[in-house]
Every structure is written in C-alpha cells, then in structure tokens.
Amino acid sequence: MDNMALAIADKCRNCALRTDDALICAQLSTGELIELSSHSTPTNVDRKQPVNARLVDRNPIIAIVEGVIGLQHVLKDGRRSIAALFWRGDIVDLRRDGERAPGNLVALTPARICSLSVESYDKLVRDNPDARAVAISNMREQIHFAADHSVDLGKKSAPERLAAFIFECRRRQLGGDDCQIVDLALRRSDIADYMGLQPETVSRGLKELERRELIALKGRSKVRILDAAALRQLANGTPGKPATPA
Amino acid sequence: MDNMALAIADKCRNCALRTDDALICAQLSTGELIELSSHSTPTNVDRKQPVNARLVDRNPIIAIVEGVIGLQHVLKDGRRSIAALFWRGDIVDLRRDGERAPGNLVALTPARICSLSVESYDKLVRDNPDARAVAISNMREQIHFAADHSVDLGKKSAPERLAAFIFECRRRQLGGDDCQIVDLALRRSDIADYMGLQPETVSRGLKELERRELIALKGRSKVRILDAAALRQLANGTPGKPATPA
DNA sequence: AGTCTGCATTGATCAAAATCAATTTGCGGC
DNA sequence: GCCGCAAATTGATTTTGATCAATGCAGACT
Numbered sequence: 001m002d003n004m005a006l007a008i009a010d011k012c013r014n015c016a017l018r019t020d021d022a023l024i025c026a027q028l029s030t031g032e033l034i035e036l037s038s039h040s041t042p043t044n045v046d047r048k049q050p051v052n053a054r055l056v057d058r059n060p061i062i063a064i065v066e067g068v069i070g071l072q073h074v075l076k077d078g079r080r081s082i083a084a085l086f087w088r089g090d091i092v093d094l095r096r097d098g099e100r101a102p103g104n105l106v107a108l109t110p111a112r113i114c115s116l117s118v119e120s121y122d123k124l125v126r127d128n129p130d131a132r133a134v135a136i137s138n139m140r141e142q143i144h145f146a147a148d149h150s151v152d153l154g155k156k157s158a159p160e161r162l163a164a165f166i167f168e169c170r171r172r173q174l175g176g177d178d179c180q181i182v183d184l185a186l187r188r189s190d191i192a193d194y195m196g197l198q199p200e201t202v203s204r205g206l207k208e209l210e211r212r213e214l215i216a217l218k219g220r221s222k223v224r225i226l227d228a229a230a231l232r233q234l235a236n237g238t239p240g241k242p243a244t245p246a
Numbered sequence: 247m248d249n250m251a252l253a254i255a256d257k258c259r260n261c262a263l264r265t266d267d268a269l270i271c272a273q274l275s276t277g278e279l280i281e282l283s284s285h286s287t288p289t290n291v292d293r294k295q296p297v298n299a300r301l302v303d304r305n306p307i308i309a310i311v312e313g314v315i316g317l318q319h320v321l322k323d324g325r326r327s328i329a330a331l332f333w334r335g336d337i338v339d340l341r342r343d344g345e346r347a348p349g350n351l352v353a354l355t356p357a358r359i360c361s362l363s364v365e366s367y368d369k370l371v372r373d374n375p376d377a378r379a380v381a382i383s384n385m386r387e388q389i390h391f392a393a394d395h396s397v398d399l400g401k402k403s404a405p406e407r408l409a410a411f412i413f414e415c416r417r418r419q420l421g422g423d424d425c426q427i428v429d430l431a432l433r434r435s436d437i438a439d440y441m442g443l444q445p446e447t448v449s450r451g452l453k454e455l456e457r458r459e460l461i462a463l464k465g466r467s468k469v470r471i472l473d474a475a476a477l478r479q480l481a482n483g484t485p486g487k488p489a490t491p492a
Numbered sequence: 493a494g495t496c497t498g499c500a501t502t503g504a505t506c507a508a509a510a511t512c513a514a515t516t517t518g519c520g521g522c
Numbered sequence: 523g524c525c526g527c528a529a530a531t532t533g534a535t536t537t538t539g540a541t542c543a544a545t546g547c548a549g550a551c552t
Contacts, residue, residue, distance in 0.1 A: 071393055073397045073483075075401065075402075075482070075483030075484070076482070076483060076484045077483070077484065079401045079483060080401075081396070081397045081400040081401040082400075083393035083394070083396040083397045083400070084392075084393050084396065093386055093389070095386070096386070096390050098390075099413075099423075099478070100394050100482070101482070102390075103393065103397075125382070126375065129372065136371070136382070136385070139382070139385045139386070139389060140339055140341070140342070140385070142389050142392075143339075143385060143388050143389055143392065144342050144344075144348075146330075146388075146389065146392030146393065146395075146396065147317055147329035147330050147349065147392065148329070148346050149392075149396055150327070150329040150330065150392065150395055150396060150399060151319045151327045151329045151349075153396060153399035153400050153442060154327040154328075154329070154399050154439070154440075154441075154442035155321065155325045155326075155327040155439075155442060156321075167345075177345075193400070193401075194400075195400075196399060196400035196401060232345070236321070236322070236346070236347070237319075237321030237322060237323070237325060238321070238322045238323065
C-alpha cells in the first residue's frame with residue numbers, strides 16, 4: 001500500500017489528468033492508475049520544441065496535461081501549417097497507416113504531456129467504461145472541432161478566422177466560456193500557420209477587429225472581448241458591417 | 247428462426263455494412279443485427295438532397311452505405327462550405343453540444359445511408375469489442391483525415407488541393423489505391439466548396455494538372471492519372487515545376 | 493542603464509484566386 | 523438525332539491576402 005501510494009505520488013499526484021474529474025486518469029481506480037503509470041512517460045516540452053520523436057514512436061498516445069501542442073506539417077518548400085491544436089485534457093492518438101505523412105507534434109507554449117503505451121491505453125478503453133467514455137467523447141469533440149476548423153479555413157475571411165480563433169482560445173482556457181479577457185496563447189506566426197494566414201495578416205486582422213470595436217488588444221497576447229455577440233456573429237460568418245461609418 | 251432470417255432479409259441483407267467484412271454490421275452476431283436493425287432506418291437520398299432532419303434528430307448516428315455525403319455549413323450570407331466528406335463505411339456521430347452550428351448532411355451523389363439510434367449504437371460499442379474496434383478506428387481515421395484536410399486548406403495552392411482531392415477519391419472508391427482511372431464523384435461546385443475554392447478555380451486547376459501532364463480528363467467526372475508519383479508529390483506540397491519549359 | 497534579440501507591426505508591391513459575365517458543352521428526355 | 527438546360531468552361535477584371543522590406547518594441551541579459 002505504501003508502494004502504491006508512492007507509485008502514484010511519483011508521477012501522477014497533482015497531475016491535471018488525475019485531479020480534473022472530466023479527464024481520463026480521474027476515471028481510474030488506484031490499481032489501474034498504478035498500472036497505467038508504469039507505462040506512461042510524463043514530459044515537459046519547451047515552446048517551439050517538437051515532442052521527442054523516439055518517445056512518440058514508443059508511446060504514440062499523447063495526453064496533454066498543460067499548455068498547447070500543435071500538430072505541424074512542414075511542406076517540402078518550407079510552408080508550415082498547424083493542422084490541429086491540442087489543449088489540456090486532449091488525447092492524441094498518433095497511430096496511423098497510409099500514404100500521407102503523419103505530421104509532428106510541437107509545443108506552441110511551454111507544455112506538459114504524458115505519453116502512454118498503446119497496450120495500456122487500449123486496455124483501459126477496453127476494460128474501463130468511464131475511461132472509454134472520456135476517450136470516445138474526446139475523439140468526437142476532435143472530429144467536430146476539426147469540421148468547424150475546416151469551415152473556417154475553407155471560406156472565411158481573415159477577420160472571421162481570427163474571431164473564431166479567439167473563441168477557441170476562450171473555450172479552452174481555464175476560466176472557460178465567460179471570461180472577458182482571453183489569452184491568445186500562441187504567437188502571431190503560430191496563429192497564422194493554424195488559421196491559414198500570414199503573420200502580417202494576423203496582425204492586421206486583429207487591428208481590424210479592434211477598429212470595429214469588437215475587441216481591445218491588451219499587450220501582445222491578451223484580448224478583451226468588447227462585443228461578444230457581434231464577435232460571435234463575425235466568427236460564424238455573418239458578413240459584418242465595415243465598421244461605424246462617419 | 248424464420249423470423250430472424252426474415253428480419254435480416256428485410257433491411258440488412260445485401261447491405262454493404264453487413265457484407266463488407268471491414269464494416270460495422272459485419273461484426274455483429276445474428277441476434278445483435280436483428281436488435282440493431284429494429285432501431286435503424288435505411289434511406290436513399292437523392293443528390294443535392296439534405297438528409298432528413300427529423301430522421302437525424304431521432305437517430306443521430308448515420309452510417310454511409312453507398313455514395314458520398316457531405317457535412318455542409320451555410321454561412322449567413324450564402325457562402326457554402328463542405329467541412330467533411332463521408333464515404334461508404336464511414337460512421338457519422340452527430341451528437342454535439344456547444345455554441346457552433348452543427349451543420350447538415352447533404353448527399354453529393356445519390357446515396358444510401360442507415361441511421362441508428364444512439365442507444366443501440368452505444369450498446370454495440372459497449373458490448374461488442376469488434377464493433378467497437380471498427381467504430382473507434384473509423385473515428386481515428388476521420389481525425390487523421392481532417393488534419394490532412396486542414397493542411398490542404400490552410401496552405402496549399404489550388405492545383406495542390408485538387409491533386410490531394412483526386413487521391414482522396416481514389417482511396418475511397420471501390421477499386422482502391424491502384425486504379426488508374428479515378429471518378430471525381432462530386433460536381434465542380436461541390437469540389438470547390440470542399441476544397442475551399444470557387445468552381446471556376448477548380449476547372450482551371452484541373453486543366454492546369456492536365457497541362458502539366460499529370461492527369462488526363464476523361465469526360466466531366468473521370469480522371470486518368472498519368473504520373474501518380476508526380477501528382478502525389480504535388481498533393482503533398484512539393485512546389486512542382488511550372489510544366490515542361492520549351 | 494544599455495544592448496541584444498526575437499516578435500510584432502507597418503507600408504508598398506505582387507500574384508493567386510475570387511468575382512462577374514458570357515459562352516460552350518454534355519447529358520437526359522423526346 | 524435534336525432540344526433544353528444545368529453544369530462547366532472561358533475571359534476580363536477586381537480583390538484579398540501573400541510577399542518583401544523595414545521599422546518599432548519589449549523583455550532578457552550583461
């Protein structure tokens with residue numbers, strides 16, 4: 001029992017995946033947690049650093065504990081795009097077959113992740129219905145989110161995309177959906193790569209939202225939402241008046 | 247036993263979901279199939295028709311039997327975008343919460359779908375490990391595919407997107423990955439809405455691929471791949487020489 | 493305090509794709 | 523085989539955002 005307590009203390013005590021009731025490790029019995037923890041590797045990743053390839057290769061299930069991780073694809077001529085963002089609680093399953101390159105995970109903020117072995121993860125999903133429910137529901141959210149993101153990239157203007165991005169940040173940040181102040185979390189160039197824009201366009205776009213009095217920029221990475229309803233409208237693709245005419 | 251045989255005969259006999267070993271209903275015992283079939287509604291949908299909203303509302307799990315279904319979002323000023331494509335064997339789980347509009351399913355070719363009740367679908371995923379494996383692996387593919395699609399939309403040129411689209415069609419069509427002739431399946435304007443382009447640009451882009459001798463257009467909807475390697479390169483984002491210079 | 497260094501912003505061009513407006517082309521029905 | 527029509531193509535023009543090139547700024551380090 002001391003061993004068990006110690007085993008948990010070692011890695012998992014205080015880990016958000018365990019302490020937040022909605023997340024995967026909170027669904028586990030003590031025994032399951034100990035078992036899982038012996039096949040998991042928690043790691044800190046500095047901003048801009050890729051997640052260790054060897055680690056991913058051995059344990060291709062990555063749970064995000066803290067920070068933001070991007071799934072990055074680099075085209076052969078250097079164009080970079082970030083196909084998806086993963087936030088606290090998300091589970092990234094990197095197993096894949098097929099002809100297209102899988103892309104690689106990079107930290108877009110200082111981050112903490114925990115990589116799990118496929119065997120223990122699959123076992124959990126098989127045997128623990130609560131863990132399974134969390135895992136499946138996270139997958140479903142990822143699918144729905146990806147669809148929304150495709151709509152953003154497919155047909156929206158730069159300001160619309162940025163409005164959508166601000167809401168994504170708000171939804172995923174600790175305070176949740178009712179904060180007035182939103183932390184953009186990523187650098188301009190990462191926002192650009194994620195939203196299919198150039199950094200300059202991100203900059204101008206945020207300025208434009210400010211000019212329309214939908215937001216106020218507070219320093220480099222914080223935004224105060226001034227008119228949440230109008231910003232939401234814009235994010236959802238309502239054309240949006242070209243600002244208050246004189 | 248006659249009843250059982252009849253019950254299967256009624257709806258599920260000859261259904262691809264049952265006859266194709268890789269698909270969900272092929273994983274079920276006779277009893278499970280009968281049970282599921284009593285909570286499922288197979289439907290044909292004509293091209294351009296939305297999937298009946300009431301049907302989706304009652305049974306929000308949609309399995310694609312045949313044809314192509316698109317998840318369509320229409321912005322308030324009429325811009326249309328198709329966030330995802332679903333092909334034979336795909337399972338669409340439309341349950342979702344959250345602020346963004348869910349989008350609606352429309353048939354992009356004449357299609358056949360089967361809508362399942364959440365209860366019986368969840369029961370299946372809970373109790374039948376093989377069915378669960380099929381369902382989860384389909385979700386994982388959808389996630390990976392969506393990521394690839396985001397890369398296409400985020401940073402690729404029109405010809406690159408079209409090359410990627412041709413490969414998507416090839417991968418999902420019955421013949422599979424080694425066909426020379428690919429059926430584009432969708433109309434130009436649907437391709438446009440899916441790939442984040444305008445129909446005119448799709449037309450010009452396909453012409454461009456033909457000019458570069460990567461493909462040959464065979465009628466309106468069929469394409470012969472002339473140089474699969476180079477086309478793949480282009481799809482993957484290698485700049486691509488501006489055609490054979492004189 | 494002073495410099496260094498990465499980011500962010502700004503401004504001036506440029507190019508790709510969108511838009512607008514006709515035609516043209518196939519294809520299903522007679 | 524010939525209509526009729528939706529879909530596809532073509533061409534001219536405009537727009538948006540990318541690109542290129544500085545400049546500005548704030549925090550880290552000495």
